[in-house]
Amino acid sequence: MPVERARRVLMLGTFGLRPKATLRARALAMAGTLSSADWAFSLITTPWDNPGDAGRRWSEDGIPVRNTRGIHPIGFPRVMLETARVARAIEPDVVHLFKPKGFGDFSARWFRRNLPVVVDMDDWEGDGGWNEIGGYSRLQRCLFDWQERTWPRRAQALTVASRALEQRALELGADRDRVHYVPNGLTSERFALLSKHARKPKAAAGTPPVILLYTRFVEFQPEFVVRVLATVRNAIPGVTLLIAGASASGEPEIALRTAAHAAGLADAIECRGWVAQDEIPELAASCDLAIHPFDDNLINRAKCSVKLLELMSTGIPIVTSAVGENASYIEDSRSGRLSQPGDPQAMARAAVDLLRHRESADEIGRSAQKHVQQHYLWDLLAPRVAQAYVKALHTRANH
Numbered sequence: 001m002p003v004e005r006a007r008r009v010l011m012l013g014t015f016g017l018r019p020k021a022t023l024r025a026r027a028l029a030m031a032g033t034l035s036s037a038d039w040a041f042s043l044i045t046t047p048w049d050n051p052g053d054a055g056r057r058w059s060e061d062g063i064p065v066r067n068t069r070g071i072h073p074i075g076f077p078r079v080m081l082e083t084a085r086v087a088r089a090i091e092p093d094v095v096h097l098f099k100p101k102g103f104g105d106f107s108a109r110w111f112r113r114n115l116p117v118v119v120d121m122d123d124w125e126g127d128g129g130w131n132e133i134g135g136y137s138r139l140q141r142c143l144f145d146w147q148e149r150t151w152p153r154r155a156q157a158l159t160v161a162s163r164a165l166e167q168r169a170l171e172l173g174a175d176r177d178r179v180h181y182v183p184n185g186l187t188s189e190r191f192a193l194l195s196k197h198a199r200k201p202k203a204a205a206g207t208p209p210v211i212l213l214y215t216r217f218v219e220f221q222p223e224f225v226v227r228v229l230a231t232v233r234n235a236i237p238g239v240t241l242l243i244a245g246a247s248a249s250g251e252p253e254i255a256l257r258t259a260a261h262a263a264g265l266a267d268a269i270e271c272r273g274w275v276a277q278d279e280i281p282e283l284a285a286s287c288d289l290a291i292h293p294f295d296d297n298l299i300n301r302a303k304c305s306v307k308l309l310e311l312m313s314t315g316i317p318i319v320t321s322a323v324g325e326n327a328s329y330i331e332d333s334r335s336g337r338l339s340q341p342g343d344p345q346a347m348a349r350a351a352v353d354l355l356r357h358r359e360s361a362d363e364i365g366r367s368a369q370k371h372v373q374q375h376y377l378w379d380l381l382a383p384r385v386a387q388a389y390v391k392a393l394h395t396r397a398n399h
Contacts, residue, residue: 006040009389010092010111012083012104013045016053017065024060025306026122026161027098029187032061033382039389044086046071046079046103068103076106083107094118094389096159100151101125101144112154116396118388119151121169122161122184124302133218133299148172152179156392159385161304162325168302178395180388183325184304185381186313186372193278194313195369197285208238209355212287212316214280214307217247219300220293220321222256224344228291230263231348236355243271244283284314289354289361292320296341300324309376312336312368317361319350329376335368 011031013023023045031041042064047053048071055069066086070078084107087095096118097108108117123130126145136144152158153173159182160166169179186194211232213225225241233239247253253271260266275283284290290311294300301324308329311318320326322338330336337350354361 006036006038007093007389007393008090009039009041009094009096010087010090011041011043012095012097012108013043014097014099014102014104015045016047016050016067017043017045017060018050018053020049021306022122023098026120026184027096028060028063029185029378030182030382030385031063032187033378034386035062039386042066042086042090042092044068044083048072048103076103079103080107080110084110087111094392096120096389097151097155099123099125100148102147105147105151116156116392117154118157118159118392119155120159120161121148121165122304124165124168124298128298129302130299156395157388159388162302163328164298164302164324178391180384180391182381182384182388183328183376184306184309185376185378186306186309187378190310191313191373191377194281194284194310195315197281197314208240209236209288210286211239211241211351212284212290212311213241213243213245214283214290214292214311215243215245217245217252217256219303219305220295222252223259224293224295224342225291226256226259226263226265226269227344228293228348228351229260229265229268231345232351232355233265233268235348235352239268239355241269242283242287243269244275244280246271246273280310281314284311284316287316288358289351290316290318291347291351292318292326293347294321294323294326294341296321296323305329309372312372315362315365315369317354317365318368319347319354321347329371330368331371334364335371336364 011027017023044066046068051071053067054071056067058065068079068082095108095111095115097104098120100119126148131141149172152169157178158169158174159180160169161184166179166181229241260269292308304325318336320330321341323341330338332338339346339350
């Protein structure tokens with residue numbers, strides 16, 4: 001009896017594979033984990049945010065990646081034509097759209113005439129979410145909100161990264177059995193890299209602790225971090241803050257430096273800017289504690305922070321805000337500390353407590369590593385994605 005070929009999945013992106021991490025950390029991680037005799041993957045995307053990749057083709061972790069030559073919104077029919085040509089060559093069985101907006105959305109609507117479509121929601125994109133802070137035109141905001149609102153009723157299946165997005169999909173008309181909760185995870189290789197550095201010994205007496213902030217500056221107001229640091233230093237003099245990461249515009253860093261100067265903390269904060277991914281474990285090992293603040297808003301309730309998973313994997317003790325999926329990743333006082341969002345005093349108190357009780361803090365860090373390894377590796381999460389594909393294929397075949 002002949003062996004059936006692997007079912008082919010065409011993944012559609014809505015922006016470049018870089019500098020954003022979504023397609024690599026989510027789409028390609030799913031594909032790399034599920035690739036087998038049963039499933040084969042290809043990714044095509046439109047790098048409007050990274051024009052240098054326009055038209056490029058390469059293999060990323062064994063997954064073929066194709067970038068359209070067209071990248072301008074006015075030329076979106078050309079993008080759809082390029083995508084359709086790729087699809088004809090691949091002959092996919094399922095289309096998986098990552099983010100229900102932009103270029104990929106238009107192509108997925110075209111493919112939906114003949115193919116089952118799975119839609120991935122990992123952010124609140126429309127009104128109330130990224131529409132409010134994305135710097136989009138009025139026309140773009142109207143389009144993105146319409147795109148996000150109309151897919152839950154139409155997609156054969158949905159993969160959602162948070163409980164907030166799960167609820168949103170249901171409210172927008174999706175049947176419960178078509179919505180698959182798939183939080184972000186880490187590949188086994190990424191986890192091994194992050195966890196390979198042993199935590200440094202307890203700081204010597206008189207050595208000021210260092211707090212790590214690993215961020216893109218989109219989840220909180222910069223002044224909040226300065227207030228946390230000021231309160232911690234009142235209790236433990238000499239504490240410093242090391243910031244790894246940068247914003248897209250540079251404006252949050254200016255606001256942070258202004259607030260730090262006003263508080264007399266300019267010399268207590270070091271900004272490293274963007275750091276390579278392989279530098280994170282060593283940075284975390286050199287620090288005593290990490291803070292991970294979130295404002296309480298729709299964007300943060302809906303998102304699922306890979307950065308928090310990465311920090312947990314290094315074994316560094318963490319204080320994060322009890323917002324959205326953070327409270328799923330972190331079990332308070334066991335795998336980290338949760339603090340009330342918008343309350344810098346609460347975050348500072350938790351940080352001081354961990355810095356003063358190093359042995360229990362180290363145990364919390366080790367517990368966080370185990371929690372990720374036991375619950376949030378893609379080896380464990382990816383089967384849920386395969387279930388979404390099977391559901392989509394079944395739904396399409398029966399309608």
